[in-house]
Amino acid sequence: MRAKKSFGELLFDIVNITILIFISLTFIYPFIHVAVLSLSTPEAAAIGGFKLIPKQIVFNSYEKVLRSPNVWRGYMNTIIIVAGGWIVSMILTISGAYPLSRRNLPHRKFWTLFVVFTMFFQGGLIPSYLLVRNIGLSNSYFAMILPAALSTWNLLIMRNFFMAIPPDLEEAAYLDGASPFRALMSVILPVSKPVLATVSLWIIVSRWNSWFDCLIYITDPNKFVLQIVLRRIIFADTKEMLLSAEGNVKAMQDAYMTDPLTLRSATIMVATLPIIMIYPFIQKYFVKGVMVGSIKG
């Protein structure tokens, strides 16, 4: 039990909580702003200023966005990348993490270094780009799945979890005549559900948000993921200028002014709502990852 608060304590709490609530509002407000724009009439949206509630709620923009084949195709492609990426990533991560966690792997130290070294030194953008193009993955879904399929960080997190599983569990399975593969599938993986779930969520969110692989490897509009569709809509006015050096502030301002603002906002909402709706429930898995990483990598 704490003693009754003094005036100073109370004042501290009031000021502290007020500031924190203000900070929280600055985190939320931009999303409310865009949500309100997406529900406004183009005339109301063009007025500007703070947007807390739309004067008149209209769903025209959503109708148009949801009728756009580009957006649907983007959704489909994103789902393909998320699902395909998740399967490939999980297989590769387990394939890397489990042997590295067991003494049975010969030269385990060397192989660990082989994996960890890539966290510190990478070939960089250009050689990776040329590689993907040279092995013929341009314009293929695999270009958006394979290069990013294995994250060393995820692999090490999973390896650490496997390492903490007592070897007795597998040995009991071996005594029952199980093969190592059986032991992995029916003993190790079932007790590793927490780490499998955590890593799965990391993979899924990062795939949902990924856009750069699509930007550089995919020129076929039928394979654009949602983020790229969105990016093209957001930057439709500035895209030309991004590539030429001629752009100036005035031209950009004018372009923004004539832009179908409400449509852009509705597209942002359509691409973002799934994440906004699920992240409060999955954030604890992400927080866990940060803790593991910061306390002991």
Place this chain on the structure above:
Amino acid sequence: MNRLTTSLRKNAKLYWKNRFFFLLFLPAIAHYIIFKYIPIYGVTIAFKDYIIKRGIMGSPWVGLENFRLLFMGDSFMEVVRNTVLISIYQTIIAFPMPIIFAIMLNEVYNSKLKKTIQTISYLPHFLSWVVLAGIFIEVLSPSRGPINMIITSLGFKPIYFLGDPKWFRTTLVGTYIWQGMGWGSIVYLAGLTSIDPSLYEAATVDGAGRFKKIWHITIPGIVPIITIMFIFAMGKIIKDDFDQVLNLYNPAVYSVGDVISTYVYRSGLVNLKYSFAAAADLFKNVIAFVMVVGTNYITRKINDYGLW
């Protein structure tokens, strides 16, 4: 010769005996070789004149010519300067924010309120910079944005945050704080929970107020983590946030906002100067490598932290 064959045989036996583990490991090895180690070999094009038809192996060597071009021109030095300056601003201004935020949250006793504020603060972390850029373009708009509404109502001229070279770096640092502050506070909050509550009780008995307790117990309790995080931040000084900059910048602010990774992207994949871009990237990666290994060494010395 004999020794070699015995050692080979011994190893072959070892791998055969544990073939399941090695077979399972093979796909991962293949992935690392193809997508990580071949590109590392590919950095040799920084020392070549890459010709698409002849491939990486067949292109002629040019020694340090690409690096000479890189350092002779003004553009790359400007880009390096931008990268380092933005990192320094972020270290000075953005670095303390998650710490302050964590300490303030730690003082909230209502756990439901605390959880809610935390969850809200994590939101930007879950969204891509494509989405965030789309949102900032609206919120920071000079003609319609609410922030400029406040500025003009106070009698100032509207600020073109994303298009004015005088403001762009401030915008980068500001949006970086907004995006990363909540998420960055997790590490410090974790550290705060490990402070012995009896210290606070003893301080209360001694009549210490909240500020005194923060100053004498809370902050000293997380100084080790702050030190480590600061060293890591210093180690990343040559790195930049590609996703953020590429989605927020435009030609009007290249002079102040173009950083190494965006420069590599544009000169390589937009202007197709592959070897030149690879040289710029290699320059950055080598410095980053040295700094990460160095900072990791230092933090390991300080206490038994370390990356692995």
